[in-house]
Amino acid sequence: MKVFLKKNIKPRIKNGHPWIYDNEIEKIEGNVENGSIVNVFNHEKYFIGKGYLNTNSKIRVRLLTRKNESINKDFIKKRILAAIKRRNTSEKTFRVVFSEADNLPGLIVDKFESYIVIDITTLGMEKLKPYILESLIEIFNPLGIYEKSESSSRIKEGLEKISEWVYGRGPELIPFQINDIKFLADTKGQKTGAFLDQRYNAMILGNFSKNKICLDCFSYTGNFAVHMLRAGAKNVILIDYSKRALEIADEIMKLNKFENYELINANAFDFLKNLDKSSKMFDVISVDPPSFAKSASNKLSALKGYKEINLRAMRLLKDGGILATSSCTQVVSEQEFISTIIAATNDSGKIARTLYRGGQPFDHPIVLNIFETNYLKFFLLEIEKIRY
Structure with missing residues (x-):
């Protein structure tokens, strides 16, 4: 499952931006299911990174890493731990993950003391949700995790809106x-x-x-x-x-x-x-x-x-x-x-x-x-x- 970029594209991707638009892609090799992880290469077949693909979105690929590494539960947990370390806070209430800013595009995580609320906006991140939940439970041991994924972008991504407790239980007003x-x-x-x-x-x-x-x-x-x-x-x-x-x-x-x-x-x-x-x-x-x-x-x-x-x-x-x-x-x-x-x-x-x-x-x-x-x-x- 490979994605090859066009030759004459802006240096934005090379310089660290994780989004790859449909008009920046030369070809896609393999029968790739939307939301799946793909390897991205430039026009010279040089490895750029790994990300998830969705042909229903103008942003065809969102890069998760520039390394040739497995995207699994260990990867997600390390990303969340890195975000926590980056914040260096003793506060009980704070934003744990801020999407692209924490190298986890499509994911927002807010911690409200003993409870966590997550917001997933993309199909690729939705498919990684089991890893996300497992990691948050292991790191924080929360009383409950509420998924509040109601962004209009979910419809464009082919997802339904979700608003429910996905782990444990908690009050309507946290x-x-x-x-x-x-x-x-x-x-x-x-x-x-x-x-x-x-x-x-x-x-x-x-x-x-x-x-x-x-x-x-x-x-x-x-x-x-x-x-x-x-x-x-x-x-x-x-x-x-x-x-x-x-x-x-x-x-x-x-x-x-x-x-x-x-x-x-x-x-x-x-x-x-x-x-x-x-x-x-x-x-x-x-x-x-x-x-x-x-x-x-x-x-x-x-x-x-x-x-x-x-x-x-x-x-x-x-x-x-x-x-x-x-x-x-x-x-x-x-x-x-x-x-x-x-x-x-x-x-x-x-x-x-x-x-x-x-x-x-x-x-x-x-x-x-x-x-x-x-x-x-x-x-x-x-x-x-x-x-x-």
Whole structure:
């Protein structure tokens, strides 16, 4: 089972990127079943590496290794152990495996204290699932492993969506703590149930929230809001379109014994637009929307969305107020995101002073050779009126 690449292809693959597209392949030798491991060679028949193949995907092959080694349980376990060593953490809750960034494309593993949630997005990784589960059980001895593989990419890969306990059992809402705050990961919610990538950014925002009137837009289950309240915010309003997310946010607030908050089930764009017509103003506003674009073809609309939501937030801030703004849209670069913020300040007659510039935490590593691993942009901005 061999895959031969074309002669005139970009040096991307040679320089470390694991994806091989359909138009980069010259020929495939052998009767290869989708999801199977193949050996990849360049046009001169020089060995490039091993990966799994899927002819239903534009990304025909995802490389797992550049060595001529067996892809078995021992291989998977070594990869997971390497990812754990790379993180060098004593935290009980963290992202264990971050797909391509940890040389395991198609696999996400989040650990929430005694429980683990996995997300498998590709057919090739699905076929390796028995090895993944065995390895995680041996390494962590968890009380339960929940598979939350619900990405739309699974349909393209020829897979059904899965949301169930695949080892042991556990609660629908998995309890865990970060930054000494109690949280709940929702097995029926988004992604793996909780967003761990913003935990340090939220902690930094808390430092600017004491005695402040705050607004958390796209709050989901309240990561930013809870950190602001923990730091002494006077009041926080949480806005999210998901009623269930707000119900769980309410549970999290009660776990932490917070009372000075309000939950509003609404579209954040519409809510801010309506607030703009009132006289209500805020000291701190967090804007952390979901990804606005999954592909480069939708980048323009994503940039328009970022400009609009940041402009509306700026109009609702008191002079000298704090805007915490985020983008998790991978196809939008940091510079493009900054440009949309500048455009919003120009339209609102304000300036934005950077107080903190954040991104992904250590357990969401960025491989510089694989730009797709770099997605999260975060800024804490002091918004000031321009006085003439």
